[in-house]
Amino acid sequence: MSKQAPLLVVNDLGHMFSNRGQKVHVFEKCSFEIAPTQFVAVQGASGSGKTTLLLACGGMLAPSSGEIRFQGNDLFTLPSSRRTKIRAVSIGYLFQTLELVPYLDLTANVRIATGVSSSVANQWLDRLGLGDRCRSYPRELSHGQRQRVALARAIAHEPALVIADEPTGNLDSRNSELVFNVLKKYAQDGGSVLMATHEAQPAAFADFVINIENLDLLKAKVR
Amino acid sequence: MNPFFLALRELHYRWKSGLVFVLIVASVTGTLAYFSVNDASFQKEIGRNVRDLGSNVVILPAAVDQYSYHLEGGYSEITMDADLVSKLIEYRASLNHLIPMLERRAMCSTGDRQSIGRVVGLSASIAMPDRPKAPMQRSIPAGELQLGSELARELGVERDAKAQVTIAGEVFKVQRVNRSSGTWQDSAAFIDLVSAQKIFELPERVSRIEAIECTSEQCEASGLQSSVILNNEIEKITDKASFLRKEEMAEARLSVRSVSRENFLVLQNVLWVFLGFTVLGLAILNSLSRKSEIGVLQAVGYGRYRIAALFLVRSLLLAGMGAAVGVTVGMLVSVEQANDLFVMTGQKSSLDWSAAMTIGGVAFLLAVLGGCMPALWAAGENPADLIGRDS
Numbered sequence: 001m002s003k004q005a006p007l008l009v010v011n012d013l014g015h016m017f018s019n020r021g022q023k024v025h026v027f028e029k030c031s032f033e034i035a036p037t038q039f040v041a042v043q044g045a046s047g048s049g050k051t052t053l054l055l056a057c058g059g060m061l062a063p064s065s066g067e068i069r070f071q072g073n074d075l076f077t078l079p080s081s082r083r084t085k086i087r088a089v090s091i092g093y094l095f096q097t098l099e100l101v102p103y104l105d106l107t108a109n110v111r112i113a114t115g116v117s118s119s120v121a122n123q124w125l126d127r128l129g130l131g132d133r134c135r136s137y138p139r140e141l142s143h144g145q146r147q148r149v150a151l152a153r154a155i156a157h158e159p160a161l162v163i164a165d166e167p168t169g170n171l172d173s174r175n176s177e178l179v180f181n182v183l184k185k186y187a188q189d190g191g192s193v194l195m196a197t198h199e200a201q202p203a204a205f206a207d208f209v210i211n212i213e214n215l216d217l218l219k220a221k222v223r
Numbered sequence: 224m225n226p227f228f229l230a231l232r233e234l235h236y237r238w239k240s241g242l243v244f245v246l247i248v249a250s251v252t253g254t255l256a257y258f259s260v261n262d263a264s265f266q267k268e269i270g271r272n273v274r275d276l277g278s279n280v281v282i283l284p285a286a287v288d289q290y291s292y293h294l295e296g297g298y299s300e301i302t303m304d305a306d307l308v309s310k311l312i313e314y315r316a317s318l319n320h321l322i323p324m325l326e327r328r329a330m331c332s333t334g335d336r337q338s339i340g341r342v343v344g345l346s347a348s349i350a351m352p353d354r355p356k357a358p359m360q361r362s363i364p365a366g367e368l369q370l371g372s373e374l375a376r377e378l379g380v381e382r383d384a385k386a387q388v389t390i391a392g393e394v395f396k397v398q399r400v401n402r403s404s405g406t407w408q409d410s411a412a413f414i415d416l417v418s419a420q421k422i423f424e425l426p427e428r429v430s431r432i433e434a435i436e437c438t439s440e441q442c443e444a445s446g447l448q449s450s451v452i453l454n455n456e457i458e459k460i461t462d463k464a465s466f467l468r469k470e471e472m473a474e475a476r477l478s479v480r481s482v483s484r485e486n487f488l489v490l491q492n493v494l495w496v497f498l499g500f501t502v503l504g505l506a507i508l509n510s511l512s513r514k515s516e517i518g519v520l521q522a523v524g525y526g527r528y529r530i531a532a533l534f535l536v537r538s539l540l541l542a543g544m545g546a547a548v549g550v551t552v553g554m555l556v557s558v559e560q561a562n563d564l565f566v567m568t569g570q571k572s573s574l575d576w577s578a579a580m581t582i583g584g585v586a587f588l589l590a591v592l593g594g595c596m597p598a599l600w601a602a603g604e605n606p607a608d609l610i611g612r613d614s
Contacts, residue, residue: 060522061607080603081526088524099519099610103236104229112224114524137236153523 005072006033007160007192008057013066015052026052027212030066034194036160039187041206042196048212050196051096051165057194058093058163059083071160088114092154096165096196098146100138106149107134113157124152129178143170151179155186162186164195180205226529230536241541244505248545249552251498252582256553258494259578262487264561267568269483278433279473280318280453282307282466289467296407298341300327302428303463305420311432312351316456317441318434320348322360325419326430331378331412332389338377341411342390344419351437363415368395373409375400388412391422436468439477449473495585502586506538506593510601517601518609527602531595538594539587546586550579 013030016023026049034040042050055061057068059075068075071090075083087093092113100109110121122134128148130141138146147170154162164183168176184205187193195206234241283292284303292299308323324345331340347362363369368388370380375397380386386397395414403409420426438449445452450468457466510517513534520530554574561572601609 055607058522060518061605080605084521084524084526087522093522095519095522095610097610099515099522101516101519103233108224108232112229112520112523112525 004035008034009069011067015063038207039193041209044212090160092159092162094150094154094164098150110152110156116156124156161192226533244541245545249549251501252546252549253553255494256550257557260557264565264572268565271567273476279469280434280436282432305427305429317438319437320435322348322433323429333378336379340374344416346416367398369413370400371409371411372403393422502589503593507597510597514609518606521606530602531598534594534598538590542586542590546583
């Protein structure tokens with residue numbers, strides 16, 4: 001079986017920021033690859049840099065060092081307009097803070113993803129158990145429901161890579177399972193998933209797990 | 224999803240903040256529009272009042288000795304060619320409301336009473352072709368006469384009484400007895416210029432030409448004094464005339480005009496600045512308070528120009544509505560109030576479309592800047608730097 005070209009290559013990635021004159025290293029020398037159809041989990045304690053890593057992989061935060069190649073392109077040497085186009089077509093991002101647009105109903109919130117029609121948006125909402133709430137506004141939903149809308153928005157345009165930042169953080173077990181199943185099915189159908197999680201046993205559903213607090217170990221395991 | 228649709232959805236959802244935007248812009252543009260119309264009306268009113276102060280320039284035959292002229296109370300029997308009026312007009316001298324006059328002291332009689340009066344023949348005021356104004360002095364019909372109050376008392380002519388006065392064998396019907404002015408005019412009789420030239424046998428001759436100077440723009444442009452400008456002009460036109468400037472009246476006229484103009488300019492400039500701050504401020508505030516949303520739109524693939532278009536549509540719609548309402552209401556209120564505020568010229572007050580276009584245009588431009596610039600700036604940032612960073 002021939003090895004598929006990786007979708008995402010993260011090479012020696014590091015990120016730091018200044019806090020009151022002190023340099024704070026969020027993570028250093030992070031390297032891994034994600035191939036099409038892979039489901040990858042990022043694990044680590046709060047504040048360990050999971051969100052920062054995911055934002056960088058989504059082309060939304062320039063890392064301090066290292067490179068991120070997506071579909072062969074070094075994301076942060078591209079002009080921002082090219083990165084925007086890549087995000088529009090090939091990356092779906094579910095923010096930890098969800099970031100739904102408050103003045104759009106659920107269908108429209110999903111439709112702001114590129115090229116998504118109303119019927120496709122409604123199909124995804126239906127699949128995520130929100131079929132009867134399409135005309136509702138985010139403020140009318142529980143946090144768990146909003147989380148599912150955010151997932152629908154991240155996935156509806158069928159991107160090559162879905163990045164989900166703790167998509168089950170506030171969900172009950174039934175809805176968590178629903179979300180995992182949707183993401184797993186998405187990966188099986190040809191997409192890739194990179195997901196930050198607090199789950200105790202991410203290996204149960206992920207092809208591999210990145211423990212952001214022990215990146216040396218990760219390198220040894222993945223390469 | 225196109226930015227116009229998104230902007231409409233956002234306005235529908237946040238209609239209260241949109242309404243506040245519209246009302247604030249309407250208040251400022253309305254006040255500006257009010258003062259624009261009001262300013263134009265005010266200038267007209269001031270102009271009319273200043274004009275009614277009377278002439279401030281007298282053009283005399285060059286041969287007149289000014290010492291004797293003043294000693295006689297502003298009277299001389301020396302005359303000059305009446306065609307100087309045509310020359311002044313042809314040259315477009317910096318004058319307006321020219322009134323050629325011919326005067327003589329002559330016996331005036333009403334049958335049983337007679338008295339020497341200063342008989343003045345004058346024409347209606349003549350406006351310069353490029354400076355048309357309502358006449359300052361209307362013509363006196365041939366065969367009629369206006370009597371100064373003191374001369375009327377000497378001749379025993381009552382106000383509103385029908386009477387005739389004979390001058391140099393010519394009979395004139397008294398058109399009216401003027402109210403006392405406290406000047407030499409109280410002992411004068413006014414008839415039309417042609418009649419005066421006929422009874423005094425001085426055809427095509429005038430004693431003087433009275434006028435109002437129109438030199439303020441040239442004074443500002445050249446830095447020269449009004450008297451210098453007029454002197455230069457008259458020297459170029461003829462060597463048979465000289466001019467007198469009634470300094471105090473001229474200065475008072477200039478001062479009233481400039482003070483009123485400057486006052487309005489200050490007020491208008493303050494309002495323009497306020498309009499700028501308001502529209503720019505509101506639009507910028509809107510963009511900054513929606514940084515997260517800009518970040519999300521970037522994350523899902525909206526480019527900076529699509530994002531800027533979203534804010535642009537919003538600002539333009541709101542600023543457009545605000546300006547339309549403000550300018551319309553401001554102008555209508557101003558025109559409505561003009562009759563009460565400006566007794567002489569209030570009826571001539573009208574909507575100022577040029578001011579409306581200017582105010583609307585500036586509000587529009589500010590909305591473009593205020594809506595686009597911060598959105599373009601924010602859209603150049605990384606999405607992660609914007610999300611959760613609403614100001």
